[in-house]
Amino acid sequence: MSKNVRVRFAPSPTGPLHIGGVRTALFNYLFAKKHGGDFVLRIEDTDQNRYVEGAEDYIVESLNWCNIPFDEGPGKNEKFGPYRQSERKHLYKQYADQLIAEGKAYYAFDTSEQLDTHRKGHEAEGKTFIYNWHNREKGRLVNSLVLTKEETQAKIDAGEDYVVRFKSPQDKTLALKDLIRGDMSIDTNVLDDKILFKSDGMPTYHLANIVDDHLMEITHVIRGEEWLPSLALHQLLYDAFGWEAPEFAHLPLILKPTGKGKLSKRDGDKMGFPVFPLEYSSPDGSISRGYKEDGYFPEAVVNFLAFLGWNPGTEQEIFSLEQLVADFDLARVNKAGARFDPDKTKWFNHHYMQQQLDLDLATEFKAKNILLKDIDVNYIALVVGLIKERATFVSDFWELSHFFFVSPTDYDEKASKKALKDDTADILNKVIELVNNTEDFTVENLQTNIKGWITTNEIGFGKVMMPLRLALVGALQGPDVFDIMFMIGKAETVKRIEALVETKK
Numbered sequence: 001m002s003k004n005v006r007v008r009f010a011p012s013p014t015g016p017l018h019i020g021g022v023r024t025a026l027f028n029y030l031f032a033k034k035h036g037g038d039f040v041l042r043i044e045d046t047d048q049n050r051y052v053e054g055a056e057d058y059i060v061e062s063l064n065w066c067n068i069p070f071d072e073g074p075g076k077n078e079k080f081g082p083y084r085q086s087e088r089k090h091l092y093k094q095y096a097d098q099l100i101a102e103g104k105a106y107y108a109f110d111t112s113e114q115l116d117t118h119r120k121g122h123e124a125e126g127k128t129f130i131y132n133w134h135n136r137e138k139g140r141l142v143n144s145l146v147l148t149k150e151e152t153q154a155k156i157d158a159g160e161d162y163v164v165r166f167k168s169p170q171d172k173t174l175a176l177k178d179l180i181r182g183d184m185s186i187d188t189n190v191l192d193d194k195i196l197f198k199s200d201g202m203p204t205y206h207l208a209n210i211v212d213d214h215l216m217e218i219t220h221v222i223r224g225e226e227w228l229p230s231l232a233l234h235q236l237l238y239d240a241f242g243w244e245a246p247e248f249a250h251l252p253l254i255l256k257p258t259g260k261g262k263l264s265k266r267d268g269d270k271m272g273f274p275v276f277p278l279e280y281s282s283p284d285g286s287i288s289r290g291y292k293e294d295g296y297f298p299e300a301v302v303n304f305l306a307f308l309g310w311n312p313g314t315e316q317e318i319f320s321l322e323q324l325v326a327d328f329d330l331a332r333v334n335k336a337g338a339r340f341d342p343d344k345t346k347w348f349n350h351h352y353m354q355q356q357l358d359l360d361l362a363t364e365f366k367a368k369n370i371l372l373k374d375i376d377v378n379y380i381a382l383v384v385g386l387i388k389e390r391a392t393f394v395s396d397f398w399e400l401s402h403f404f405f406v407s408p409t410d411y412d413e414k415a416s417k418k419a420l421k422d423d424t425a426d427i428l429n430k431v432i433e434l435v436n437n438t439e440d441f442t443v444e445n446l447q448t449n450i451k452g453w454i455t456t457n458e459i460g461f462g463k464v465m466m467p468l469r470l471a472l473v474g475a476l477q478g479p480d481v482f483d484i485m486f487m488i489g490k491a492e493t494v495k496r497i498e499a500l501v502e503t504k505k
């Protein structure tokens with residue numbers, strides 16, 4: 001690629017960023033980094049009615065949490081700034097004016113009531129009303145194509161509301177190119193004359209988007225499939241301005257885990273998984289779950305998002321961000337929708353859990369559990385090392401490890417039935433003796449002494465190990481019994497075995 005690659009993520013701050021948006025940001029990031037280019041964040045906030053306070057901060061925090069920070073954007077490396085469209089307002093009018101002067105756009109004064117009447121009239125005849133070549137000059141619509149120059153100017157001077165519409169060409173076949181979908185062609189006669197600018201001084205998404213991509217020297221537009229229908233207009237706008245268009249890549253939809261349609265927040269609520277990267281409290285007070293708060297590692301989120309639409313063409317599933325940057329290729333992004341699989345997300349999290357430092361996990365575990373307040377974090381880290389293999393989230397830790405911190409208060413009924421026999425008390429008394437006699441209290445010595453005794457006396461492992469485990473854990477679960485004994489220490493081990501013997505008396 002000869003030109004310096006510049007891509008942008010251009011969200012509208014209308015609420016929390018859906019993970020589909022994070023996937024778009026990620027693919028932009030990967031593409032930029034793969035080609036040594038720049039990843040730009042542009043905030044598309046021209047629609048003030050839909051603006052939500054805090055949404056921009058949420059977007060930035062989400063990107064940072066995923067470790068895919070932007071190179072340029074609001075408040076950062078502002079070479080092509082400002083990066084908020086609301087702060088670029090003054091820029092757009094001249095471009096709308098240019099298209100009008102060149103006869104490529106026109107003023108339209110139709111009120112919403114008038115347009116509504118046209119729409120209803122068409123509907124009554126089973127037709128759809130489209131504002132374009134077939135009616136724009138027929139006289140029923142009020143625009144500068146039918147009014148004289150003076151009439152048009154008089155309306156503007158009188159402060160009448162207007163919009164600037166793009167004059168879509170008639171009878172042309174437009175060739176479009178998409179890096180994922182290949183070549184497409186479209187008959188321009190089906191296009192409507194989209195609004196580019198309004199008399200309140202604000203551009204619409206289409207104009208602002210094209211002007212900014214041009215001014216910010218964007219080379220590749222990578223965005224969701226929902227923008228594919230806008231591609232024709234965007235290409236026509238580039239042509240109208242005489243600008244070289246960027247290359248386009250429209251990412252596949254993210255589909256519900258089952259059934260038809262796009263993944264929605266409701267699917268998440270119904271099936272118990274988040275669809276937002278971070279927890280979000282909306283101004284109306286409702287709270288949406290986030291991957292971060294649910295205990296996912298950012299590496300896991302990035303890894304599963306990468307596989308929503310992309311695949312490396314091999315069996316490999318585990319990819320660090322660096323590996324993704326190295327291997328990412330738009331040619332390997334699918335056209336077909338990518339099905340979201342919440343279980344796979346957990347599978348990735350389990351994997352990345354094993355990669356974390358025990359001390360880091362222990363610190364988090366301790367911070368989240370009041371019962372661990374006074375316990376040495378290094379001891380907790382040793383416990384974590386013994387149990388994390390069975391955990392998907394830090395929130396699973398307590399269930400898997402409570403017996404390292406507190407003695408059992410009761411014994412699982414089923415387990416008791418299975419483990420406790422008539423001779424159990426005698427056996428456990430002998431184990432107490434063996435434990436007491438183990439001077440150097442190590443896992444190896446305990447193992448040698450207890451297993452040695454079992455073998456010599458041909459007792460059967462289950463008869464000893466099951467009640468022993470029940471005494472230590474309160475159930476027939478947990479990691480190696482000798483590890484548990486070593487960790488809780490001699491006195492606590494003896495105390496727990498005695499407690500179980502006590503119940504057998």
Ligand code: GLU
Nearest residue numbers: 010011012044209223227
């Ligand atoms: N502001 C648009 C959005 O919210 C950006 C679409 C594009 O990337 O062109 O998705």
